[in-house]
Amino acid sequence: MWSTPHGGDRWRTSGCPLHTVQLVQNEAMYIVLGAADPAQEGTGSREGISLLRTDASGTPADGTEVLDRATLAGALRRIEEAEHPRWVWDRTRDWYPELLAAGVAVERCHDLTLCSAILRSSEFTAGTGYAANAERPVMDDPPPLQALPALPAAPDQDALFDDPAGPSGADLAAATDLLEELRRQLEAVRQSTHPGRLSLLLAAESAGALIAAEMQHAGVPWSTDVHEAVLEEYLGARPAGYQRPEKLEALAAELRAVLGAPALNPDSPQELMRALHRAGIEVKTTRSWELQQVHHPAVAPLLRYKKLSRLHTANGWAWLDAWVDGGRFRPEYVVGGVVSGRWASRGGGALQIPRQIRSAARADRGWKLIVADAAQLEPRVLVALAQDSTMAAAARGKDLYAGIAAQGFGGGDRAKAKGALLGAIYGATTGESGRLLPELTRTYPRAVGYVEAAAKEGARGGVVTTRLGRSCPPPSERWRQAQHTTSAEEQRRADALARSRGRFTRNFVVQGSAADWAACWLAELRRRLRAMPAQPEGRPELVFFLHDEVMVHAPEEAVPAVVEAVEASAAAAKELLFGRIPVEFPVSVAVVDSYDQAK
């Protein structure tokens, strides 16, 4: 029986069966890659790559080896095949794209920069002194995204390591320094309050860095023809230069006529607002949802214009020119780009591919897309975190919200159940979900209590932590200053700031733990895909990942095995995070020719 009437750790969540899943392999040998250390090697050359072997505790196994840049890729391939090490480097994104371009893939790594960021802020390592010692130039935060030059659609990867100004060039850290940092990190994990969870998180994060580079290398198979056909259908023929497409211009003309504003530029919110007011349409903003409430002949063409204009500017011909090359869409994924552990992206809007154009993402002939997403991931993660037995019972089926409604919540209305639960996770205060919160709290005190506690901790300036140990940033100095004030006016501002931070931390524990789960899912799936035998056409490849959704491009013969791997990996991720608990994390899997056919 997994449910006991009161208190304590009611579910057995310890004893993650790490041996069943090889995400974390402690027996793996580490090989540190960095610059040859001039002091030790006496070469004085920064061109050489130094390679240090260590055992699983970070103790050097034998002497260093210095590799020539020109022969590096070949040497790494041989070592990878013979020794299956865990490669250690400062930043995966500095090494791996070039290795992939040279045809070298590695099984696993330890990304010192990403792991450093986690360990520095994690509450689990607060007592280890790691944070105080980690302030070293090589482990500094990556520069802000705006400071980085935008990448072209397909980075020129012809020449391996021949760019002296490249990231693995002159600023490469000495391997001996990196080894020292690795040992500090391993020690921090050992001394932490949850070594098992943290080592899992570091392994998953590092695997994510490998996967991000591999996905950018592979790209999403993308049909320019299909995309252009969609654009022509919605917008008309491709315009010359920077003109509006035909159908967009026609809508603009209609709008000008209906509003009696012959010079109106509908792209200008200010002009649009004035024209709407002159026509007697009293809106406070020009947002679509507000316009939808209004009955006026201008509304329909305006909404249509906005929709098409969005398609044209965000994912039109210019987007195709910039981001699709050689039949592949190659966005850049930024692992560690979101504090919650989600990935960010840069270029091409990879996290916002609109439904309108998803038909252009299509499998090669003889191949399929396997599109899988975790059903209602965040609510299920909350159930597991909070160990809410009542809600777990509602989560037995495939549809958690229907299960909650079936337990009588909201008068059995599924939409109300969904709204209330998501509202609790996001911190809604008004509207229907706000009104339903008391009932939700009465019915599921543990689940609601869990996010309420996180909100309370954040509002008082505290830090909260995900299941595997990723902690949110502390409040800024300005936030803390604002909290003790005397004037009533400033106190209201301070309270608003406190509530805002509360909503952030409330959501952080759920979104971040869901990201923990997804990272393990993805890493385990990659491991299983790599273990599959190659088909004559090639082997399955991960081509896309979006928070709780993955896409695999695979030869048809491999499809059943891929589907099985997707599902097994989801089950494995659950056990890795929570052990054997009575909560399922079902994935819905679609085998399709194009992305739009999936849900």
Added chain:
DNA sequence: ACCTTAGGCGCG
């Protein structure tokens, strides 16, 4: 001529 911010909207 550039850079930043705001409004708006796409995705989860």
Added chain:
DNA sequence: AAAGCGCGCCTAAGGT
């Protein structure tokens, strides 16, 4: 049907 979380990217608008 929309407020409450996390993002990126577009244009217009308001700076310097």
